[in-house]
Amino acid sequence: MANISTYREWVDLLKKFDTHKNDEQVLETAKNGTLVWQNGVADRFMKRLSKSINERMSGSVKDFEKQLGNQGIPEANFVKAVHRLKKEFETMRLLINIDAIPTEPKRKLVEILFNSRKDLQKNLEESAKKDTSGKMSSLVRNNRIDN
Secondary structure, three states: OOOOOOHHHHHHHHHHHHOOOOHHHHHHHHHHOOOOOOOOHHHHHHHHHHHHHHHHHHHHHHHHHHHHOOOOOOHHHHHHHHHHHHHHHHHHHHHHOOOOOOHHHHHHHHHHHHHHHHHHHHHHHHHHOOOOOOHHHHHHHHOOOOO
């Protein structure tokens, strides 16, 4: 795909990002893309990007929770689920850190991702306290989502 530069091309790329398919290609295209950061276009772009990030984050967390919802989840499956979730967060972070996004909007989006990971880790730690064996607490501490 050629270097993208128009709002329409960015929207098409973000639609591909929303499908979770061809992430490597989407990230490579985004990394090489440009966007004239002017009023109107920048606002619409940030709304669309935020929508994509929020939906992807929400879907990833729901999938993770669904995987954990199985009582007695084996340790290996827990670790795999954490790694999948961390990979999703990293994919979102890579999209946010492209050169086409100025520093301040980028900082805000990175902060949202960081806080989401931190909150999720905290919730896991709180939930793990209910396991009297301490096994889940150990798993959660040793396989952190927020690092």
